[in-house]
Amino acid sequence: MAGWLRERGVRPGDRVAGYLPNVVETAIAMLAATSLGAVWACCGAELGPNAVLDRLSQIRPKVLFAADGYLYKGREFDILPSVAKVVDGVPSIEKVVLVSNLGRDVGIEKVRGSVTFDELVGSGGDAEVKFEQLPADHPVYVMFTSGTTGKPKCMVQGAAGVLVNQLKEVLLHADLKKTDSVIYITSPSWMMWNWLMSCLGVGSSIVLYDGNPNHPDWGAMWNLVEQEKISFLGCSASYINYLRSILANPGKAYDLSSLREISQTGSPLSAEGFEWVYDNVKADLHLNSISGGTDINGCFAGGVPVQPVYAGELQAPGLGMKINVYDENGKP
Structure with a gap:
């Protein structure tokens, strides 16, 4: 090609x-x-x-x-x-x-x-x-803003910057290896598709899924995890909350022995959502809740494989990211 x-x-x-x-x-x-x-x-x-x-x-x-x-x-x-x-x-x-x-x-x-x-x-x-x-800063991607406040705006991103930032995340924050098989519920319109592609850079295998993740039933993704021996599943908070609402129990219905990590993003996940994952999916996996942006094609904060996971919380700032956290009153 x-x-x-x-x-x-x-x-x-x-x-x-x-x-x-x-x-x-x-x-x-x-x-x-x-x-x-x-x-x-x-x-x-x-x-x-x-x-x-x-x-x-x-x-x-x-x-x-x-x-x-x-x-x-x-x-x-x-x-x-x-x-x-x-x-x-x-x-x-x-x-x-x-x-x-x-x-x-x-x-x-x-x-x-x-x-x-x-x-x-x-x-x-x-x-x-x-x-x-x-050159290291030669453009590799044009990403687009959502277009909610007018015509979508273009964001040009350089090759080395995107590669180094995403490899940092998949290698260190997600602890991906050549032996991993990765799937993310995403569309090519969303930056998580670009993030998924970066997993190839560490030698991981990627599994592509297009369409509704709950078709023909809620078990579609979990069947893939079982059949393809997927070790890393990426999804949104809304996906987890839907499964909670219908009282799904993937851990009982499917063999999830290969699964060692779930990456969750898109919107905040409640403490109850965290607890549902550990109670109904698997008790000994890493729930890697991340928060980022299209403008950097990566994460501001996310998971740390060697630290505890606390319900409803992101684990730590991303390496190299200077971020501040404020409460509802605007205080650090």
């Missing part, structure tokens, strides 16, 4: 974008693009075309990777018309690589300048990846 992008004139600093669900082709496209020094930006397939246009029109990508659709709660959602609208609305896009995520003919005639992902993979070509040697 990197060779194909190079042949199409993608050079360091060019933008390569995604409009994709959390599938393996998304990871391949990101790794291929960044190996060339191109800057990667991605919108999840769940976003509507206007939301994608608000983001991608600002960065003027040369190549777009897009899916024909995605699955959610067993239903197929065809987004090819949305892809066509985005391509027509961003004149800088020269080529589109379409991923057949719904298992049918993607219909390249419906989208300007398109070719299928499978066609490129099957075409052979130079298999050697040639990594461009670039």
